[in-house]
Amino acid sequence: MCGILAVLGVGDVSLAKRSRIIELSRRLRHRGPDWSGIHSFEDCYLAHQRLAIVDPTSGDQPLYNEDKTVVVTVNGEIYNHEELKAKLKSHQFQTGSDCEVIAHLYEEYREEFVDMLDGMFSFVLLDTRDKSFIAARDAIGICPLYMGWGLDGSVWFSSEMKALSDDCERFISFPPGHLYSSKTGGLRRWYNPPWFSESIPSAPYDPLLIRESFEKARLSLCFLLQFPTF
Numbered sequence: 001m002c003g004i005l006a007v008l009g010v011g012d013v014s015l016a017k018r019s020r021i022i023e024l025s026r027r028l029r030h031r032g033p034d035w036s037g038i039h040s041f042e043d044c045y046l047a048h049q050r051l052a053i054v055d056p057t058s059g060d061q062p063l064y065n066e067d068k069t070v071v072v073t074v075n076g077e078i079y080n081h082e083e084l085k086a087k088l089k090s091h092q093f094q095t096g097s098d099c100e101v102i103a104h105l106y107e108e109y110r111e112e113f114v115d116m117l118d119g120m121f122s123f124v125l126l127d128t129r130d131k132s133f134i135a136a137r138d139a140i141g142i143c144p145l146y147m148g149w150g151l152d153g154s155v156w157f158s159s160e161m162k163a164l165s166d167d168c169e170r171f172i173s174f175p176p177g178h179l180y181s182s183k184t185g186g187l188r189r190w191y192n193p194p195w196f197s198e199s200i201p202s203a204p205y206d207p208l209l210i211r212e213s214f215e216k217a218r219l220s221l222c223f224l225l226q227f228p229t230f
Ligand SMILES: NC(=O)C[C@H](N)C(=O)O
Pocket: 001, 002, 050, 051, 052, 053, 054, 055, 059, 074, 075, 076, 077, 078, 097, 098, 099
């Protein structure tokens, strides 16, 4: 668990606005007592309250790509981060955080990378090169995410409603398995398993297969957390 707050295109670069956003981000402090971070680029702000789980020593957020043009704030755990890193041989990682992989995957695959992630997550990514941003939430909505719109045209994302409700004109619960892209200005479902369109499951009931799938999920979680298997 961590707390994220992102405010994009607020049209105000004053110290007062920055302080306001820091104050709002503190409302999420209970979600992550180990670190508080904020990155601002022009009138865009990405803040993070961290509960350090993977790489407690260097994985503080926001996280970046190599030249810091891509910034991410993430709540969640990416179970297959080692596997994904192995596909990104030409990239240099600055931390051991499972979440840094998101910035590098974006460089390679743009927003199409989201369905490569195995895990629970909600994140906001800002590409400072064209000031575009994306936000996404895991397939079944394990990690919370809310989205709001300010009267000044700003777009807000937060792990809890309390960090955006006072400053937004309207807000919604961000739907699970969806992605928001500032380029299209809309939400689309990234999680599209084949069974979504099946009215009657075609695969026969197989208790052994179900058991194996649970075992696999449990083992990948133990591996990520470096726990003995439980
Ligand atoms: N805990 C989180 O949500 C972020 C990241 N997985 C970390 O370990 O710091």
